[in-house]
Amino acid sequence: MTQESQTGESFISHLVELRSRLMRAVISVIGVFIVLFLYPGPSVIYDALAQPMLASLPQGTRMIATGVITPFMVPVKVTLLASFVIALPVVLYQAWAFVAPGLYKHEKRLALPLIFSSTLLFIMGMAFCYFVVFKTVFHFIASFAPESITPAPDIEAYLNFVMTMFLAFGITFEVPIAVILLVKTGVTTVAKLREIRGYVIVAAFVIAAVVTPPDVISQFLLAAPLCLLYEVGLIFAAFIKKREAEAEAQELEEI
Template sequence: MSAPDPKDDELAGTEAPFVSHLIELRDRLIRALIAIGIAFAVLALWPGPSALYDLLAAPLVAHLPKGATLIATNVISPILVPLKITLMAALMLALPIVLYQVWAFVAPGLYSHEKKLVLPLVISSTILFIVGVAFCYFIVIPGMSKFIQAFAPSAITAAPDIEEYFGFVLTLFLVFGVAFEVPVAVVVLARIGIVTIAQLRKARGYFIVGAFIVAAVVTPPDVISQLALAIPMILLYEAGIIAAQLFIRHTKAPEEAADGSQKPG
């Protein structure tokens, strides 16, 4: 008779917890999808997909030549694009609930001092993402549209396709939304000990160069868009260093705080 495999003992009793985690994950995903669905239904009723499309197109239309409009080269684009825009707006509207579901899923496995860190990060992530999208909508897209039209030959009449414009704007929204998460990334990296505050300060020059490289790669080839992404990233990096100091100070484990209090100042 063969001896029992040690690996079997290691995995014994893990089936139920794993299944319960999957069930919990499923429930959280369903709640997040329900929140997005409710937001979509509300936005579809008011202000409606057409109004949301007009709102999204406004920064570009304002700088098109007189009489020019966006066009649809696909048969179903006039219906499909407004619905996609409504879904994008619904996701942004439901973002706090979606991030809360993520937090609620990971919270049971965290220590009490770690939970103090997670909820402020969820809230700040939501706010920073929305601020990044708003900055792109109100500052970057109008400035970029004006810059492009100023250099366009007079023989060309601009009439962008609505589907291409939506894809272009969605990409910019994601780029600026994620870029504005720099302080959150800095805080997390510093709090979990991957980098120290001193290392973050020493890396300031490298980050500045990297910010301009990223801006040159992910934004359109105009100076306004590149500066509009690189400069906020640099300022947010500095804000992240300050926030990391505050978070580390207020989210120490009890034993860390005790050790710190015993050290001479």
């Protein structure tokens, strides 16, 4: 067998493995979606998602749907989003299982904790957005509405806003993971990352100004956690590098 044929077979086997992992990830999301669709149902899930907005509206006010099929499609989209979040550990595990054969032993030991922590941090970011940011921002915006106006947000516009905010805060809470990976892979050092702390703070507020609504509170609620989590990442990265240095020193002593 020639080297070219071996390379071709290896490439095909990788494609087959990739398809298998993708199918398992999709099946896990669809499975959770079917369960949530049957119970508690898309309407209940959307009502829970809309609760922060409804709490800020005048009593008796409801949200509106301007599209013909919007009352059906928006709750289904929310249920699909919830299904993906619940199945996220399985999706990330399938991604890890695909790349694991090409990793070294010490890289495999790092991969699983990173998958677990990144999933947990992303969900924590969404929870912070739902329980803290939405409640604060919606009440702040409602307090500025003139008495002659009755707010009645469209459910599709609300869903787009919520998904953007969830994504922004979920990614923001991944900052410690990004810092650890940058240091762990040797791209940079903890000392250099500490030197650019001022630039990171400025960038955090610029990103918050672009992603969040044009009010100071929501911008601060995104920028402040980003800066804080950056510092948390530096602490953990320094701890990991210290442990690695101690392990290397111990190995040299044994030799």
